[in-house]
Amino acid sequence: MIDPDHVLVPTLDRPNEDEALAYALETFPDADVTLLAVVTPLDAPLSEGGVLERDDDRSTQARRRSRELLASVDQTSVEDRVRIETVEGRPGNAVPKYASDEEIDHVVMYGHGVETSGFMRRFLGRGIAATVVERTSEPVTVLE
Structure with missing residues (x-):
């Protein structure tokens, strides 16, 4: 593998x-590294980032969490x-x-441990990491 010049690390305020x-x-x-704080819209379903509290300043909070x-x-x-x-958007798209x-x-x-099957998969949807891997043309390393 050729060493990349620019690496992206998405942050969704999840463990690890x-x-x-x-x-x-x-x-x-x-490589240069970008920490991408993804702010999920309030109307997004649970499978794309979880339930968020209503707050007027979520982007500022996301940047603060990234600095931490x-x-x-x-x-x-x-x-x-x-x-x-x-960025604001559903993580699997953003x-x-x-x-x-x-x-x-x-x-x-990080894989976030959401890759499930059966009822839970129907309820939660695809895991964010699986969606990112599927939709990204660049190499993706998913840590477990």
Whole structure:
């Protein structure tokens, strides 16, 4: 695999996203990294990002969570390699669109453990990671 120049790490305010960021920084030490804070619309179904509290400033909160995530990674001088961006949309659509529009070379995300079958799959829908893999033309690393 050719080392990417630009890696995308989507953040959805889910557990273990710090592991995805740490993996991206360690595995691709020469790449620029974008932390993409995805703000799910209030009318989106549960399968695409969960139930959100009504709040007027969700984008600001998402950026704050991304900054906290960056601060939690035990790396020295990574701030110059990492930028934080915010988009609103359903994660399964927003992440592939951003990756395509911004010429991302690789996506790294945590699987979030939502890949289910049977009744729960019908209720919850596809997992976000599976949807991103299916809709993204760039390589995607999904951590479990």
